[in-house]
Amino acid sequence: MSEKFHGELKGLKQDTTEMGRFARDMLSESVRALILQDPVMAKQVVAKKKHIKDITITLEDRTYTLIALYQPMAKDMRVITCILKMITAAERIGRYGKDIANMVKHLQDQPDFTQPVPLPHMAEQVMGMIDDVIVAFETENLEVIKDFSSRDDIVDALWHSIFREMLTFMMENPKTITRGTYSIMVARYLERSGDHACKMAENVHYMVTGERIEIK
């Protein structure tokens, strides 16, 4: 019984890891499509929406089944609850990728307007956090998430920087308002994704140690 349960739990954890990477790729590809102004790539990201929704339901159902059949406790219980929260966060991140990809076609029709300068760097920071928290979840190595608080501060600072930069452009030239607003939304989605990575890190920490931490 126990071996069967632990085998299934291990498989579920592995599949959740893969879902996390799938969502991460949706986000990174959407930003890439935006920077390159590539509508084909953007369309491919949007098409992945159905898949991420399907995996969410499948993985959640598998989790509920394990809880109902085995009533896990202690570390097993913490792994299961962490999986549920990882699934939710990953789905959100994937959907932000879809939302950003959807903006690419709108931005194409707008007057020429440079991307916010810090955007690629901000995206890189957020992707790094998502990558690391997935590794921490997979390997239970907490070293890779220990500096998340300061990394999130950087992401927040970049978000404020982009916000102010865009406001300046929009005040100077109202024709840039549509595009500027979209750019602010992109930066906001990235900032939210960084927050999701922090929440995931808190949950992974609880999963591994049983102790609660707060990443501010």
Added chain:
Amino acid sequence: MTPGPIISTHDLNLWYSDTHALQSISMKISKNHVTALIGPSGCGKSTLLRCFNRLNDLIDCVKISGEILLDNENIQSAGTDVVMLRKKVGMVFQKPNPFPKSVYENVAYGPRVHGVKDKAELDKIVEESLRHAAIWDEVKDRLNDSALGLSGGQQQRLCIARTLAVEPEVILMDEPCSALDPIATAKIEKLIDILKRDYTVIIVTHNMQQAARVSDYTGFMYLGKLIEFGQTNQIFENPHEDLTENYITGRFG
């Protein structure tokens, strides 16, 4: 507010001949709380439970050292009145064991042994005990029927009523639900939750979900040792000892 301990053990050791069955157990049982003892078969949890009302005295080869304090008095001392001790510390066993008498006589037996003769008083004790054990409505019209005609779950609640009739302070339960179906089990679990308002309950169970559901404190035992003792939610959510973790997640035992 956490009430003080009603029972505490200090460096309690027990040997069955050469077998060291309980090894240096020190623990405190909180008054008006439910304490569960869990652990694999043979780890000493029933032996420990039976120390609390000196049932192990009935086994010839048993030797005990250390202290067991009930209301700050050492029950191991030579001057302890074992009959009074077992009145204070009642017990319910794995298999319901009603006497082959009527429902009424089962409950009235204890008070009679302790000197209650007045019929009206006995009637009152019987009704209160049966009500307290949540079985009154089911048996009030068949008090003179044989207790052996009751269902397993009813018999077990009758045994609890029988224990309550002598007004104990502590109720020991050794796997009280393992012979019962899930519905009867749920009734006993609900009853345990009610009983702790007036009594202190110590329960031994193999069913970890049951321990998690009914108890406030849980002790995990392994090979005669108390490995970990703490609040039930801590033990089941975040045990500090690897052995506890491995046991409750089904990795051994």
